[in-house]
Amino acid sequence: MNHQSNSAAAEASRTPGAKRAGPGEYYFDLAGLDPIMGGPDYSSVFGGCVEGERMIIALMRMPAGTGSEPHSHPNEQWVFILEGTMDSVVNGVRRLVRSGSAIYIPADTIHYAKATPEADVVFFTVKDASHGLHGIKARDGCAAVSASSPPVNATAAPAPRT
Numbered sequence: 506m507n508h509q510s511n512s513a514a515a516e517a518s519r520t521p522g523a524k525r526a527g528p529g530e531y532y533f534d535l536a537g538l539d540p541i542m543g544g545p546d547y548s549s550v551f552g553g554c555v556e557g558e559r560m561i562i563a564l565m566r567m568p569a570g571t572g573s574e575p576h577s578h579p580n581e582q583w584v585f586i587l588e589g590t591m592d593s594v595v596n597g598v599r600r601l602v603r604s605g606s607a608i609y610i611p612a613d614t615i616h617y618a619k620a621t622p623e624a625d626v627v628f629f630t631v632k633d634a635s636h637g638l639h640g641i642k643a644r645d646g647c648a649a650v651s652a653s654s655p656p657v658n659a660t661a662a663p664a665p666r667t
Contacts, residue, residue: 519637520561523554535564547642548573559634567591567626572619578640580633584608589626593618615643 518525522541524533538553543563549571554563561580567573572592584591584607591602595609595616602608610616620626632638 518556526557547576561632567620570622573617575617575643576640577615580636581612582610583631585629587627589624590621591618591626
């Protein structure tokens, strides 16, 4: 047996409450895991989270009309919208992001989001494991976009030209 795998399994997760993948564990029911908060002091999102040696994944739910405050984290992040519409701001750029679309958030970039009032947003997220799932709440006013400024209606990327 590989000693490195044993020591990785013995490590605690970087994120309190997250499932740490151990040796021989390859399949995970994210919806069946005990939910954790995506950002306990700045966000309403919750869901199952699994940490590997180099990546963190989570299936999160953002209740309708709720969301996160501006925050950042030292690891980059991908967010893939499965259900609902997310009003998202990344580095001051605001978009309405619908099911089937992805958001890329570079490391140390201030961002935040809110589910539109019509329905919850369900999203799958991936982060590198250089840091845990939780971020750091931004100081007031950092890279915020006024809630009165209308978001750009974003959809999936246009089809490539042939």
